[in-house]
Amino acid sequence: GNSAESQLLLDKVVEKAKAAKAGTGGGCVGPVIDEVSYTKIMRYIEEAERSDAKILLDGRQTNDYLERTTSGSGFWIGPTIIHHMNSTDAAMKHEIFGPVLSVYTVSSWQEAIDIENNNPFGNAACVYTVNGGAADWFTSRFRAAMLGVNIGIPVPREPFSFGGLYGTQSKYGDMDITGDGAMEFFSNRIKITTRWPFPAEAKEGGVTENGTSHSSGVVDHANFAGRM
Incomplete structure (x- = not known):
């Protein structure tokens, strides 16, 4: 420069x-x-x-x-x-x-990128500039997962996750520590499938004392709903 x-x-x-x-x-x-x-x-x-x-x-x-x-x-x-x-x-x-x-x-943009990308980490990188073309040049070449333009600590806003780049010492495992990655990692997905027959069908069909079901022959128009 x-x-x-x-x-x-x-x-x-x-x-x-x-x-x-x-x-x-x-x-x-x-x-x-x-x-x-x-x-x-x-x-x-x-x-x-x-x-x-x-x-x-x-x-x-x-x-x-x-x-x-x-x-x-x-x-x-x-x-x-x-x-x-x-x-x-x-x-x-x-x-x-x-x-x-x-x-x-450094003496050139390429030298700056080479120094940045040759380190073993890939958490974040940023560039300060008033030139949109320069910003695009750097952000398309940085080897990091969180990039900032005129922001020194580019922690992304929700719903995006905080985390490093695969293949570097800034990323271990499969998930990031915030955002949807954290929700996926720390949550158990419980699936509930529900069947609510129409009132008329409920009267005509049912369950016997021994637990077996019986039907009046009415076509099943029950509503099924799933949720997590």
Whole structure:
């Protein structure tokens, strides 16, 4: 992409992330879930640093977050933005589950698709654009099950299901976890077939004391209904 345009976008992202406040209220960046997660996220950042990636925003050193961690108020890491030089860095390939954004600049759309589709996951992918043709180009080539255009976390609305793509590490089994797939998986289908004869037939035919049926010879015009 255009280096000047991409740098302008990156500068704006860094500026927004830097302004994010630590806390548990709306719009704030909260703590990570536990020490294990904290240590893992720190390791990803350190590994990226050793691989010559540029740490554009270092959440390890942000005062407000650092003070909360050292005071024993949980495990806090500020927003971190890493500009990778190598698309095979661990932080580029793995889902970190932390406030870390990995950035990699590509020279073409095809390079972007190749990087995205060469990872083992196929849960979701998205593209940000004001060009409908560009959106169509990417969504027709992404190897993922949930695709977003100008939506970062493309969880589909009902009745569509949340789930990954077959043949990737984002899909196991036959069903998705929401929508009709979940209803199919978690439900027992009970079938009820009902016969209600017309009143006149009910009087003329019936069941004997020993359980056998008898008929008056009237043609059966009973209504049958099935439901689940």
